[in-house]
Structures are given as C-alpha cells and as structure tokens.
Amino acid sequence: MKIVLFVISLTLSLFAQSDLEKSYADLNSAIDTIAKQSTLKEKISLYYLALATHDQLFYALYKKETSNDDLQETKKSMLRTIVNLKQNKAIAADAITQLRNRYAHFNQEAKKLLYAQQEPQTLDGKTLYEQTEKTSYVKTVLIAFTLFFMLLSAILAYLLYRSHKTNVSKENFPMIDTLLQHQTQL
Numbered sequence: 279m280k281i282v283l284f285v286i287s288l289t290l291s292l293f294a295q296s297d298l299e300k301s302y303a304d305l306n307s308a309i310d311t312i313a314k315q316s317t318l319k320e321k322i323s324l325y326y327l328a329l330a331t332h333d334q335l336f337y338a339l340y341k342k343e344t345s346n347d348d349l350q351e352t353k354k355s356m357l358r359t360i361v362n363l364k365q366n367k368a369i370a371a372d373a374i375t376q377l378r379n380r381y382a383h384f385n386q387e388a389k390k391l392l393y394a395q396q397e398p399q400t401l402d403g404k405t406l407y408e409q410t411e412k413t414s415y416v417k418t419v420l421i422a423f424t425l426f427f428m429l430l431s432a433i434l435a436y437l438l439y440r441s442h443k444t445n446v447s448k449e450n451f452p453m454i455d456t457l458l459q460h461q462t463q464l
Contacts, residue, residue, distance in 0.1 A: 298391055301384040302332065308377040315368040320359070327356040328381075335388045343392070356381060 309328055313321045334349040360378050363369055 298384075298387045301380065301387045305377075305380045305384045308373070308380045312363065312369055312373050312377055315370075315373075316363065316366060320363060320366065323359045324356075327352060327359060331356060331384070331388075335392075338392060349388075353385060 305328060309324050313324065316324070330352045331349065334352055338349055357378070360374060360381065363374050363377075364371070
C-alpha cells in the first residue's frame, strides 16, 4: 500500500500545487500514524477514502468542476470513518483530532484549487512563459519515465520468455523415444 501512496505522491509532486501536495503528504502521515493501532477494516477504509478523495479531486480539476457530488460523498464517508475511530481505544484522541484537522486542511486546499481554476486569470508574458516551461518539463519527465518502463518491461519479458524456454530432446527425455516406438508399433 505504501508503494501506491508513493506513486501517487510522486504524481502529485509532478502536477499539483505545493500547498495541496504538502497537505496530502500530511494527511498520509497522519493515516500512517493511526494505522499502526487500527484494525484492518479501519486501515482499508482510511486509505481507500484518502485515495478516493485524491482521485475525485483530480477528476474535478480535469473536468473543471467546482462542485463534485462524489467528492462530497467521499468527504462525508471519510469524516464518518474518522468519528468511528473513537470506538477503538488503542488510538489516541489527539491522533484522531490531528487526522480530522489534516483531512479538513486537505479539503480546504482542494477547494481553493477548484475555485482558483474558475477565476479568470490575466496572464502576462512572464507567467505564460513559466507555465509553458513547467508543462514542457512535465511532458519530458513523463516521456522519459514511459520510455524507461517500456525498456524495463521489454527486458523483463525477454528474460521471462528465455527462462521458460526448454530444449526438449531425446537425450533429455528418453521416454519420448519409447512412446514414439510404441506409436509406430500400433
């Protein structure tokens, strides 16, 4: 699960604003802290809802929506799950409060980002150049990662194919010769 969170945080670091990135990293660290004392059901629920919030936020950003019903439902479910954590006596009340505050901060940063995309932005030449420069950097990084993973997968596929390839001969399997003789006799 930590690998998935690492990949998402890497993606977030490439595409997101720094405030949103920091609040999401803080939310994940709070979940990691609570996950040590929580049950499996609570862990799965917390991680799933955090990832769902992240996914729905970026979907709303992609669609340029300011109000996303799925995002609101996920927020309600996450807050309900956080409230239900109080039933687990192994988790400190401070950790639960900290998790709730970090989730609220993450949602607040998300709202800022969602509403900021609707405001008409006046771009001067310098800002437009910086945005174009950042976009080309992201594209270059994505192309480099794609090529690297394609090469890596091709090498792994070749190695797997080569390791499963067997050389069947009469010396290795004398039973084949015996079966062939019986077949000719029939």
